[in-house]
Amino acid sequence: MSKRDYYDILGVSKGADVDEIKKAYRKMAIKYHPDKNPGDKQAEENFKEAAEAYEVLSKPDKRQRYDQFGHAANAQSANGGGYGGGSMNMEDIFSQFGDIFGGGGSPFDSFFGGGRQSGGRKVARGTNLRIKVKLTLEEIANGVEKKVKVNKQVVCDTCDGTGAKDKSAFQTCKTCGGSGAVRRVTNTILGQMQTTSTCPTCNGEGSVITNKCNVCHGDGLVRGEETISINIPAGVSEGMQLSMSGKGNAAPRGGVPGDLIILIEEIPHETLKRDGNNIIYDLHVNFVDAVLGTSIEVPTIDGKAKIKIEPGTQGGKILRLKSKGVPEVNSYQRGDQLVHINIWTPKAVSREERDVLEKLQTSPNFKPNPGKNEKSFFERMKEYFE
CATH class of the missing domain: 2.60.260.20 (Urease metallochaperone UreE, N-terminal domain)
Structure with missing residues (x-):
């Protein structure tokens, strides 16, 4: 199933400012908070989805990439996590977005006996x-x-992932009493302070296995x-x-x-080279075709395309095939194919061919005479890639 648009998830417009986004996320988080919807898997997914949307839209750099590339911007995340990857768990959400709930806890703590405290049961x-x-x-x-x-x-x-031989192979952790957390009280110069940490015996799960599964041990x-x-x-x-x-x-x-x-x-393609969203193709034409002009088929990523070589075409000329390149990610824009003309010079000729060429050698039309308006190779390349 395709991911929903982050703006739609939070119910805000693409022009919404940070305060609007924060306010919308807090509203969604309260609505779908797991403490308010115990056992409701869909509410939990909606809660995570809203957190994922807020995590991207609340940060200017991530929001800019998302606006440009959509969900494909995930690909630019070096480790695949934390940026629209859909992998946030409850611990991530409460640790990262505690300010949304006014201090790192749940807005429902007073109703549900303390809610989610640091070091509690881990997912x-x-x-x-x-x-x-x-x-x-x-x-x-x-x-x-x-x-x-x-x-x-x-x-x-x-064992359906429980790790136990059967349902009776569990017992409540004696260290934490099933809470998944242990509390310690220490005396300081400011008085007694209570700290909470994950139970070391059950690793925050609240129960321990007494008889392990024979398959997964x-x-x-x-x-x-x-x-x-x-x-x-x-x-x-x-x-x-x-x-x-x-x-x-x-x-x-x-x-x-x-x-x-x-x-x-x-x-790598056999004949085509990619340069960003443009495709480069080196076309070699013989001397006669360059002088007289011709039509030639060239390969593209969409198949063959016929191009016209104008009479008198010079080596180094670049022909542009519009929209024959690679598209932008999540965009209708597409690069071009640039055909670089190379004049092919034979390394060996027959006696008859040599006689013809020697007659042409002294012809005025065959003396190099570049016009002042003709651009150099580097000028043409600069022009096409700007």
């Missing part, structure tokens, strides 16, 4: 996976769906293989990274899966 998160996907120039130009087999950690079917995870369909937008480039939320390694005991980071690699 496990799977690790990210990175793969490389090789694309042809044609696939890059048109966009493509790739199906790849990914070897990764998946939830153990035997308590991990809740096993190695497996999944075939994943990756929709790659047109216009990606070498080194760009895309992120797929929740397609990385699974997390134990019902945690949040990691992300799948896709690194783009370009397969």
Whole structure:
């Protein structure tokens, strides 16, 4: 399912300022807060979705990239996380956006007995996976769906990811009493201070396994293989990274899966070269065709195209084929194909050909006489790439 527009998620216009975005996010966060909607998975997803939208739109640099590239801007994130990747868990949200709730806690703490405190029960998160996907120039130009087999950690079917032999193989952690956190009171010069930290016995889960699963040995995870369909937008480039939320390694005991980071690699084309969104093609024409003019078919990423070589064409001339290049990511704009004309000089000629050429050699029309208005190769290249 495609990701929703961040502005639509928060219900603001693209011209909204930071205060409007913050106010809209706080409204959505309160509406879908897990403490207000216990056990409601959809509300929890909406809560995470709103946090993801706010995390991007509240930061000018990330917002600018999102406005320009949309969700494909995820690819510019070097590690695949924290920028629209859809991988934020509850701990991320409360630690990063505590100011939205007025001090790092939940706006519902007073109603639910203290709410989410630092060091409380943790939601496990799977690790990210990175793969490389090789694309042809044609696939890059048109966009493509790739199906790849990914070897990764998946939830153990035997114990359904719990790590226990059966439902009775759990007991409440005696250290924290099932809260997942331990509290310590220390005396300071300012009086007694209470600190809360994750329970070291159960690692914040509130329970411990008394009888482990025979298949995963308590991990809740096993190695497996999944075939994943990756929709790659047109216009990606070498080194760009895309992120797929929740397609990385699974997390134990019902945690949040990691992300799948896709690194783009370009397969060099036999005849075409890419320069940004433009395509470069070196066309070699013989001396006679350059003098008399001709029509020649040249390859493009969309197939063959016929171009006209005007009589008297000089070597180094550049012909532009509009919109025959690579499109911008998430844009209707497309680069051009630049055809660089090279005059082919034969290295050997027959006796008859030599006789003809020697007659032409002294002809006035064959003496170099460049006009003052003719631009140099570097001037032409500068003109085309500006």
